[in-house]
Amino acid sequence: MILVTGGTGMVGRELLGRLASQGRVRVMARDPARVAGSAQAAGSVEVVVGDYQDPRSLGLALAGVRTAFLVTRDVTGGDDERFLKAAVGAGVRRVVKLSAAAVLDGQADDLITRWQRGCEELLRGSGLEWTLLRPRAFASNVLAWAPSIRSVRTVRALHGSSPNACVDPRDVAEVAARVLTEEGHAGCAYTLTGPEAVTAVGQTEQLGRLLGVRLRFEELSLDEARAALTRRYPQPVVQALLESAERQRAGAKAGVTDTVAALTGRRAGSFGGWARDHLAAFARGE
Template sequence: MILVTGATGTVGREVVRRLPVDLRFRVMSRNPERVVGLRPPVEAVHGDHRDRRSLVRALRGVSAAFLVTADVGGDGDARFIRAARSAGVRHIVKLSAAAVADPGADDLITRWQRGNEELLRGSGMEWTLLRPRSFMSNTLSWAATVRAERVVRALCGASGNACVDPRDIADVAVRALTGDGHAGRSYTLTGPEAITAAEQTAQLAELLGRPLRFEELGREQARAALRVRYPHELVEALLQSAQRQRAGAKAQVDGTVPVLLGRPAGSFRGWARDHLGAFV
């Protein structure tokens, strides 16, 4: 039995879509009613990292799990790992971040993910670490201003980011969960090229068939915009991450995705074409 956590999230829902229909698996979410498209005998169960009893129920009979946590600075990973070890889980595939491998990255998010990786490596279970670069789907945050103003506002408009299609991350996760040879491996996952926000804007404009304008946000403008959505500590971590991008830390393309999947990594143009409805 495989357990997929974060089943309503960006990557988790794609993992659910890709697991073979004849494979026994279960999906876990704090809101299982939001998990759609499941076919029997696959079941959606309630699970919350802060509720040990819910983890015990979700992990019963599970041999491998896909672990996603989003409570930055919290102990969700520690709670899940303890429960999984007690339940006899043999292998955990964890969604982490590419910045973990960058010695120059020392923001709150990266430190948290490093600590979580250490917990998993020391757990006694088999592990696989997925370290993606920024998700292409992060550009969905531009949709409202694209629709209303035909403008994209972002930091680091001229700095490349080898962002990755979340569907590629999910494909790698499924291989790690269902295949051999992935235990003890850390995979850095990127797209096929480093692309700037200005270039992404131009590609969106071409696909939409209408002009779009890119406006570079200053640091204080970005801080004010982020504070609407995130707490102070997370805002500062995101700004530190943006500074690293401006210095070129996110531009390196890694060849792991095509090696593991036997095909090229998905491009931003391809991702945008498939999600164009969000920007219309």
């Protein structure tokens, strides 16, 4: 049995679709109604209620599980610690953890990166077999621009000329599916990127060409970016994201790996390919 957490996220939804035909799969969610996709509709994925804050629910969700895919988001809590304790108690063999590429950057000392490093250390010290997936930013992060693209044909972002080798979340899901179902990945850490670094200005231009319209890019000041982020996140997370943006401006996120190709046998998907397949999210409903 494979347990998937984070099944409502960008990677989790794609992962469930890939695992549904490969054997017994269970997805844990606080709200099972939010678990979407054809796999669930076909009844090929077992959906269970589980909450990182509730050790009993974790134990039930992990019963009979051999391998688990772990996604956590609470940078202030002990979700990883509680999950791993329950996994050990349930006799789980291996945990595949979704981490982040920033953990390898010695200059990265923001809250989110420190948290991810701590989570990795917990897993490595748990006694379980482990595999770490360290993606760069998801190409799908640009979905945050969709409302302003649809309404005023404008993208607003900080440091528009800074490069990021963003990765298609479908590639992360494909790698995760292979790692979860194949042998030979225990004790491995995989950094996942797209095939090239792109900038927000470049992404805006690509989206405009695909939509057949002219999109305007508007550079945000640091204060404007802080205000926009504050509407969505608590202040410690806002500060971490701004520090991360500064590292990107310095080129820390431009490096490309061939890991996706090595593990899947095909080239990593480009930002343009992802955008083409999700263009409806940016198009006006006219």
